[in-house]
Amino acid sequence: MTESQATMTAEPVHAADHVDHYDPLGAKIGMWLFLFTEVLLFGAMFIAFAVYLRQYRIEFMGGSRELDRYLGLLNTAVLLTSSLTMAFAVAAMARGQTRRAIGALAATLLFGAVFLVVKAREWGYKFSHGIYPQSETMLDRPVGEQVFYGLYFAMTGLHALHVIIGMAIIVSAAALILRRRIRPDRHIYLENTGLYWHLVDIIWIFLFPLFYLIG
Amino acid sequence: MAGISTTLSAPLPNYLEAKPGILSWVTTTDHKRIALLYLGGMSFFFFFAMSLAVTFRLELLFPGMQFLSHDIYNRLLTLHGVVMIFLFIIPGIPAVFGNFFLPILIGAHDVAFPRLNLLSWYCYMAGAALAVVSILSGGGPDTGWTFYVPYSVKTGQNVFWPILAAFILGWSSILTGLNFVTTVHRLRDKAMGWFQMPLFVWSLYATGWVQIIATPVVGITLVMVLLERFFGIPIFDPARGGDPLLYEHLFWIYSHPAVYIMILPAMGVVSEIIPTFSRKHIFGYKFIAYSSVAIAAIGSLVWAHHMFTSGMSDIARIVFSFLTFLVAVPSAVKVFNWIATMYKGAIRLDPPMIWALMFIVLFSIGGLTGMIVASLSLDVHLHDTSFVVAHFHYTMFGGTAVIFIAALHYWWPKMFGRMYRVRPAKQAVWLFFIGFNMTYMPLFIAGAFGMPRRYADYLPEYTVFHQLSTIGSWVMVAALLLAFYNLVHSLFRGERAPEDPWGGATLEWRTPTPPPVLNFTGAPDLSRGPYEYPEDVAQ
Amino acid sequence: MDSNTSGHADPYGVYVATWGALMALTALTFGIALLDLKHVTVLAALLIAAVKGSLVLFYFMHVRHERPLFLYMFLAVGITYAVFIGLTFVDYWSR
Numbered sequence: 134m135t136e137s138q139a140t141m142t143a144e145p146v147h148a149a150d151h152v153d154h155y156d157p158l159g160a161k162i163g164m165w166l167f168l169f170t171e172v173l174l175f176g177a178m179f180i181a182f183a184v185y186l187r188q189y190r191i192e193f194m195g196g197s198r199e200l201d202r203y204l205g206l207l208n209t210a211v212l213l214t215s216s217l218t219m220a221f222a223v224a225a226m227a228r229g230q231t232r233r234a235i236g237a238l239a240a241t242l243l244f245g246a247v248f249l250v251v252k253a254r255e256w257g258y259k260f261s262h263g264i265y266p267q268s269e270t271m272l273d274r275p276v277g278e279q280v281f282y283g284l285y286f287a288m289t290g291l292h293a294l295h296v297i298i299g300m301a302i303i304v305s306a307a308a309l310i311l312r313r314r315i316r317p318d319r320h321i322y323l324e325n326t327g328l329y330w331h332l333v334d335i336i337w338i339f340l341f342p343l344f345y346l347i348g
Numbered sequence: 349m350a351g352i353s354t355t356l357s358a359p360l361p362n363y364l365e366a367k368p369g370i371l372s373w374v375t376t377t378d379h380k381r382i383a384l385l386y387l388g389g390m391s392f393f394f395f396f397a398m399s400l401a402v403t404f405r406l407e408l409l410f411p412g413m414q415f416l417s418h419d420i421y422n423r424l425l426t427l428h429g430v431v432m433i434f435l436f437i438i439p440g441i442p443a444v445f446g447n448f449f450l451p452i453l454i455g456a457h458d459v460a461f462p463r464l465n466l467l468s469w470y471c472y473m474a475g476a477a478l479a480v481v482s483i484l485s486g487g488g489p490d491t492g493w494t495f496y497v498p499y500s501v502k503t504g505q506n507v508f509w510p511i512l513a514a515f516i517l518g519w520s521s522i523l524t525g526l527n528f529v530t531t532v533h534r535l536r537d538k539a540m541g542w543f544q545m546p547l548f549v550w551s552l553y554a555t556g557w558v559q560i561i562a563t564p565v566v567g568i569t570l571v572m573v574l575l576e577r578f579f580g581i582p583i584f585d586p587a588r589g590g591d592p593l594l595y596e597h598l599f600w601i602y603s604h605p606a607v608y609i610m611i612l613p614a615m616g617v618v619s620e621i622i623p624t625f626s627r628k629h630i631f632g633y634k635f636i637a638y639s640s641v642a643i644a645a646i647g648s649l650v651w652a653h654h655m656f657t658s659g660m661s662d663i664a665r666i667v668f669s670f671l672t673f674l675v676a677v678p679s680a681v682k683v684f685n686w687i688a689t690m691y692k693g694a695i696r697l698d699p700p701m702i703w704a705l706m707f708i709v710l711f712s713i714g715g716l717t718g719m720i721v722a723s724l725s726l727d728v729h730l731h732d733t734s735f736v737v738a739h740f741h742y743t744m745f746g747g748t749a750v751i752f753i754a755a756l757h758y759w760w761p762k763m764f765g766r767m768y769r770v771r772p773a774k775q776a777v778w779l780f781f782i783g784f785n786m787t788y789m790p791l792f793i794a795g796a797f798g799m800p801r802r803y804a805d806y807l808p809e810y811t812v813f814h815q816l817s818t819i820g821s822w823v824m825v826a827a828l829l830l831a832f833y834n835l836v837h838s839l840f841r842g843e844r845a846p847e848d849p850w851g852g853a854t855l856e857w858r859t860p861t862p863p864p865v866l867n868f869t870g871a872p873d874l875s876r877g878p879y880e881y882p883e884d885v886a887q
Numbered sequence: 888m889d890s891n892t893s894g895h896a897d898p899y900g901v902y903v904a905t906w907g908a909l910m911a912l913t914a915l916t917f918g919i920a921l922l923d924l925k926h927v928t929v930l931a932a933l934l935i936a937a938v939k940g941s942l943v944l945f946y947f948m949h950v951r952h953e954r955p956l957f958l959y960m961f962l963a964v965g966i967t968y969a970v971f972i973g974l975t976f977v978d979y980w981s982r
Contacts, residue, residue, distance in 0.1 A: 597975050
């Protein structure tokens with residue numbers, strides 16, 4: 134007991150100012166706590182959505198019918214599949230299959246990019262029909278639909294931003310793998326990247342039916 | 349193994365002298381240095397916001413407008429609130445004393461994520477800079493610190509910068525909370541169980557959770573205000589189908605728990621100071637620990653008592669009124685336990701103890717008047733009067749800020765290795781007590797008579813209350829200046845402080861003064877519990 | 888000393904099966920929407936989304952392999968969020 138304490142404290146004296154102990158469990162707890170903030174971030178917007186859905190039921194259903202549900206379905210499939218490849222990447226890394234992990238990450242990035250392209254087409258399509266905040270077409274519509282589209286742009290926009298951030302983190306994880314900073318025995322960074330990506334997926338799992346399928 | 353002999357023989361450099369130069373400070377990941385960085389920023393903003401308040405308090409010396417316009421008055425008031433709340437009271441105790449002492453109290457070398465900790469500080473400073481820039485650029489905001497819609501969407505004043513500032517400060521707060529929760533889980537000394545932690549650690553742990561869960565809500569709500577303001581996305585504006593009450597709900601879902609982010613760490617500090625200066629084991633350890641968690645939990649359920657007159661349904665108002673009364677229970681549990689701790693103790697009235705005792709008095713007044721405004725029928729009369737202003741100054745200023753100063757006096761010798769002079773420190777407490785009550789007690793009465801809050805002008809009937817209050821504010825400022833002068837003076841002229849000037853039992857008193865870079869010279873000595881005093885006859 | 892390890896790699900088949908279930912549930916929720924069940928639509932959508940979210944949580948995010956702490960933390964956050972919604976709607980439902 135005392136001996137182990139002595140060695141524990143003796144060690145830092147050498148390493149006067151880099152206390153770089155690897156604590157994957159600590160890192161994971163930190164990551165989960167961060168994910169909770171993301172849950173509540175979107176959660177607040179979902180509360181707003183729920184309140185207005187109750188208030189403007191008819192208009193929300195109308196707005197929902199107007200969205201392209203097949204594009205929404207496509208994007209759901211794309212994002213779910215990207216989550217699969219992300220899970221592959223983490224599992225491969227844990228098994229020491231570095232090249233396979235890189236490949237899975239590349240696939241995840243590809244699916245992420247497809248998701249964003251589809252999303253951009255969808256927004257562009259709406260814009261070309263004059264559906265964007267403050268447009269004349271928009272202002273002629275019932276206020277409930279204006280609120281619906283307001284939330285639609287705000288929430289899917291914020292979600293797309295998270296996809297972009299997630300892709301940037303994936304790129305950084307891939308770079309760290311190539312530089313051997315993420316290794317099979319030290320891959321919490323990749324695991325946390327995966328957790329973030331899956332959470333973004335979960336948020337979309339809720340966004341999709343609430344916006345596209347209530348019509 | 350060679351390390352052991354080095355540990356015992358060579359004296360370690362303390363954290364202040366370990367590395368010289370400004371650059372080593374602004375790039376430090378040492379939690380103690382980061383705490384001092386915060387302390388510097390916070391002291392500045394505290395006195396800055398205080399001078400704003402003294403300015404508009406002076407304006408209120410006589411009815412009618414003296415030297416401020418209504419516009420400037422509104423901006424000063426808003427800025428006072430924003431700076432005090434977001435830059436001082438919310439981050440205050442966790443960022444300074446939590447950062448400095450949380451790792452030491454649990455026998456750790458640092459927090460779980462030292463670099464993230466530094467990032468929190470940079471977020472804090474960036475947010476602070478934005479808040480200050482907002483006054484200088486195109487007219488400061490005049491919305492009040494709550495940024496209520498639709499006014500905040502429509503006002504021509506500059507709302508963007510202060511909201512951005514609040515958003516960034518929110519992240520600073522979240523990162524600190526996340527760091528502390530992880531630290532408590534992962535870096536606690538293996539020999540220290542949950543119920544051997546000092547109570548200050550418990551309170552920081554509970555606070556960390558509130559920061560993590562509640563802060564994002566207000567963050568995104570403020571972002572939605574900006575989206576509405578700049579992209580015309582209709583979300584809250586009633587003219588375009590929005591519901592302003594929804595804004596108030598979302599705002600207060602954070603901002604009421606924020607009150608507990610402010611007060612819980614202060615209560616934790618009191619739970620350290622009182623046993624130390626009573627030389628007695630804390631009474632009802634588990635009750636105090638659980639009551640911290642209970643306050644955090646119940647405190648998250650009471651937000652809509654800020655909206656009793658906003659047009660909520662009657663049922664919602666009754667429910668929230670009831671829940672608000674509930675939160676008084678764990679708060680009272682703490683107060684009773686502190687008093688029971690002092691019972692038959694060998695009480696020493698050193699400056700930190702007097703500040704803490706004053707906290708109990710002022711906070712009890714604040715808490716009990718809180719029960720008055722929690723009563724639905726009374727609140728309809730008192731809402732938006734200076735009664736409410738007095739109430740939250742008793743809890744926030746008389747509570748949190750007083751304990752901030754108490755904690756400074758308690759831990760100053762440990763942090764800087766210098767002892768301040770005791771006499772002026774005690775004089776400052778009494779002067780503060782007089783000034784504080786003179787400033788805020790009249791506002792209770794004026795409020796009960798109907799004086800609205802936030803007004804730049806008032807009817808002649810209220811003159812006497814405002815004059816008492818303004819003169820009281822001068823006394824209070826004098827007391828604060830005396831207290832801070834005395835502390836700063838000790839840095840240059842103070843005697844060297846011993847390792848344990850107060851006879852405390854927690855771990856920070858069993859490491860050199862000031863602490864070495866990695867906090868301990870040997871293994872942290874956990875043979876004594878955090879509240880076991882040799883002089884304690886009851887044990 | 889606690890087992891401070893990371894990485895619980897399941898067989899790849901487990902992930903594929905999870906993915907298959909997620910796709911099937913997506914098809915289900917889409918199908919229900921086509922049926923136009925009026926008031927049930929939103930409720931069904933939320934229920935299925937909750938099931939899908941749990942699948943991701945337990946299988947992709949490995950909560951089923953983690954120590955219970957993670958589940959407890961997630962439940963605490965979930966309950967708090969549910970209470971936020973509930974209390975907000977105490978106001979809206981009774982207006």
